[in-house]
Amino acid sequence: MNDDNAAERVIQDLRAALTGAPPGTRLPTVRELTARHQASPITVTRAIRALAAEGLLDTQPGRGSFVAARPAPPASAAPDLSWQSIALGPRPPGEDSMQALLAIPRPGAIPLSSGYLDPDLQPASALGAALARAARHPASWQRGPVEGREDLRAWFARGAGPMRAEDFVICPGGQSALATAFRALAAPGDTVLVESPTYLGALAAARAAGLRVVPVPADVDGVRPDLLAAALHRTGARLFYCQPLFANPHGATLSPARRPEVLAEVTAAGAFLLEDDYARDLAVDGDPPPPLVANDPGGHVVYLRSLTKSAAPGLRVAAIGARGPAGARLRAARVLDDFFVAGPLQQATLDFVTSPAWPRHLRSLRTALRTRRDALLDAVRRHLPALDPPAVPRGGLHAWLRLPEGTDDVALTTAAAARNVVVFPGRPWYAAEPDAPHLRLTFAAAPPPLLEEGVHRLAQALRDG
């Protein structure tokens, strides 16, 4: 404490000497201050350095301290932050694509890229009523289990084969579940296998976790089991990230023949399959097949399901589950990442998905998505007849358009933006070199006439490009 008192006396002394003194005025020396305040030279030096850091005085080695030439810069002046580049080191990769993916379109732009439903397709009134009820329930503001409400976890477990409520943890959206899973199930330097192409948010989260991302080619029937087996063998990977249903961006569903093969390869390799079942509620043509986790007696599948895409961007609620030690690892990592999900959101989610409004929403959503998908594909056939028509996505939000050889997909995206149409280029969805230039076209974020107009302008951009 004595040192502090001395430091405080020196600082007060210097502040008094500074007050009203013209810039350049010499201040007492370290030796003078040491004697005057019976403080150690270290204490005096620290006090001088503190005032120098506030911009009040300048020190000139060997000459002494002087009233600073100008006052500390006001908050509005641009400070010199160049020191930060040394402290921060190299910038991690992959963040630009995420920023672009989540950018909000200009008003009036036609959104042919979006990860969310058009507001017209969202059950805002049922959600609003559920959250308003939850908000007025004092218990919902209290802390529940860190893993999330038992009843909500049980709801997520119902569709997930051998999983039980206690295998799950509730997360604030699917991205947070992915980010936690890559950190919890692998260590920096490990390899993760991914379909190629695949969801760029997963690519970015895996890279941010320090993982080496190795692509495994997929086709219209999903990932190729023979190449998955080869990749598991060659890399020793213990984690395979997969969207077996309506994969983002290309829309493929893992075929019935490949399902057991993929599970067998993962099992044989002693690996985990992270099943990102993001589009379970977005089937357009009939009921979707069950998730892979339903055929996983051995605890190899880590299962992720989010409600954000099937409801509204504001409903940031997802669940991730795994059995055995993997589940414990996931739940422990979630606590470190953000403790638990806000109680009112959990209660509103449970209320909504167990009400008649939920199946009603899913039915009308399916019809609307089918209309929009067909409208987008019609528009592509009409305005871009020279291109291979995209494979018909049987669910999800997107179609995957192969561009003519040599087209620059990023430049075309810019050209489309100049015509006020937002599309997303194919390149960022590949962990390695793309097989061909592509665009991802979203059919869920605009009504049919806008889809038609957007594709029309895209065709102009491609022609004039």
Place this chain on the structure above:
Amino acid sequence: MNDDNAAERVIQDLRAALTGAPPGTRLPTVRELTARHQASPITVTRAIRALAAEGLLDTQPGRGSFVAARPAPPASAAPDLSWQSIALGPRPPGEDSMQALLAIPRPGAIPLSSGYLDPDLQPASALGAALARAARHPASWQRGPVEGREDLRAWFARGAGPMRAEDFVICPGGQSALATAFRALAAPGDTVLVESPTYLGALAAARAAGLRVVPVPADVDGVRPDLLAAALHRTGARLFYCQPLFANPHGATLSPARRPEVLAEVTAAGAFLLEDDYARDLAVDGDPPPPLVANDPGGHVVYLRSLTKSAAPGLRVAAIGARGPAGARLRAARVLDDFFVAGPLQQATLDFVTSPAWPRHLRSLRTALRTRRDALLDAVRRHLPALDPPAVPRGGLHAWLRLPEGTDDVALTTAAAARNVVVFPGRPWYAAEPDAPHLRLTFAAAPPPLLEEGVHRLAQALRDG
């Protein structure tokens, strides 16, 4: 595709052969199936392996395949998940303490440990009204900027010196902000300095980010600047995590004399100071000093403020800000970690903190916390007169009780739990060896009579222990 069709034919053939056949029945060989379906031996082997993974057949190397002795185990049977321990590798440290910290007390237990306000002290009705309004506002369900609402970020920036709205990003609670900051501002293997003792959630998040955590002693005036300078010099650390106001667990506030010294040392080292201003709204004796960031022209302070502790556990809203490249790094990492915070929660938060209910809540909270703090300290003096009375915390939620030399703080916690009193041991709050055994006693989570009774039982546990 041909391979897949062949695989599918083989699988169907085998399923037909399996149906109704008694266990042990020999199935067609690879050679027979290869000929019958014009499939490659690899395809046939993959098909057999897939059915084996479903538990339908057994393969015996060199002998062939046989109908499995029993059907696939039902979901209720305990599966063999021992392979997971190979895939997962070593378990990360520090997670147990977090689980204990966030465990929900048994009904009827006296909570002398909690990170949150007693429900009686929470503004549940004002919060509920604000969230109910936000819920019924369709726009709040839509996506806003990933960094969070501009107006809410501006509110957080008001108290934060040179920071502006665009320097901040809204997070789902303070823990998520901490976890992101440790990952975004340092790389695995880097050193982070922390006060000793310090918040165990920060210790766990820093370790999970792969950082080396080096403690710097603190006393009743906060961290010691001379030792901070020595630690910065010795370790080359570029990041110092600090709670300058009512530090958790020991309650100290960085003294006026030390504030400029700490900033000067951090500036001289070209380092960041992560200011966790978790207790800004929890001042008990008069107004708190401004945050360190208010005296930071050089962009060294990364500023974190949460509303969860001052409002309710269900209001998981915090903001973290930094100027310059550090801010960009933080915001980019937040997007990878969980995209953005649910819109209705952001709107409700803004609504609440800009309403007359907020200053009213803070005033009554201050009075209640003072009463409870005094009641806890009185009870300690009365029931534990032989101990050094704890330093009087001038804010926050906790007092820090030094135990007699040689006391086992963890065993005492267990003994108190047997008497239905929840306390938290001191050991997990240290990054290295504790200087002495301690308990953290929370005064915010129970009314005065329960505080009195809890300390009474704690004294019994210590005496009988």
